[in-house]
Amino acid sequence: MCEELPTIAEIRQAIRNIPDFPQQGVQFKDITPVLANPRLFNGSVELLVEGFKPGAVDAVVGIDARGFIFAAAAAVKLRAGFVPVRKKGKLPYKTIEQTYELEYGTNTVAIHVDALQPGSRVLLIDDLLATGGTAAAAAELVKKLGAQILQMGFLIELSYLKGRQRLEGYPVRTLVVY
Ligand code: AMP
Numbered sequence: 001m002c003e004e005l006p007t008i009a010e011i012r013q014a015i016r017n018i019p020d021f022p023q024q025g026v027q028f029k030d031i032t033p034v035l036a037n038p039r040l041f042n043g044s045v046e047l048l049v050e051g052f053k054p055g056a057v058d059a060v061v062g063i064d065a066r067g068f069i070f071a072a073a074a075a076v077k078l079r080a081g082f083v084p085v086r087k088k089g090k091l092p093y094k095t096i097e098q099t100y101e102l103e104y105g106t107n108t109v110a111i112h113v114d115a116l117q118p119g120s121r122v123l124l125i126d127d128l129l130a131t132g133g134t135a136a137a138a139a140e141l142v143k144k145l146g147a148q149i150l151q152m153g154f155l156i157e158l159s160y161l162k163g164r165q166r167l168e169g170y171p172v173r174t175l176v177v178y
Pocket of ligand 1: 026027028029030063064065066067126127128129130131132133134135163
């Protein structure tokens with residue numbers, strides 16, 4: 001199948017802004033209309049992996065929970081494995097964990113100890129880059145397992161939160177920037 005890729009403007013138009021969800025002051029970016037549209041869903045995954053050929057990546061690491069959707073689709077496109085980074089306490093086998101600071105308190109993410117082989121080539125994908133704390137912690141887990149991040153991809157970047165600064169040294173691709 002070879003349909004035309006959507007424009008960034010088309011993807012942007014489909015992203016729904018929900019003010020004050022899940023709490024006062026947050027502008028929640030609802031990506032479900034993108035997922036529900038076959039051309040936009042397929043096209044946004046296509047744009048996130050553009051330049052990588054099947055076989056060029058060993059694993060796509062997806063971040064809990066909406067990152068799983070894009071990462072799993074990307075993994076299928078690239079014939080790569082899919083590896084979840086989840087919130088602490090959700091993965092059933094032995095894990096390593098990474099804790100990071102939030103505005104109020106901390107958060108901990110985890111990965112299975114055997115999820116990635118040393119030297120394996122990884123794309124890291126999430127739906128949205130905000131402060132970059134989650135992605136930086138996930139990258140730390142990938143690094144601890146000895147794997148190498150070729151690129152981090154996000155459908156959305158909230159550039160005013162300066163997440164890229166926290167991901168310095170990693171190639172970062174984002175599609176729709178606010
Ligand atoms: P951060 O660690 O600050 O970069 O936050 C990124 C994570 O939080 C991602 O997994 C997003 O799904 C989620 N997130 C943060 N801010 C928003 C937002 N405004 N709308 C939707 N999801 C968000």
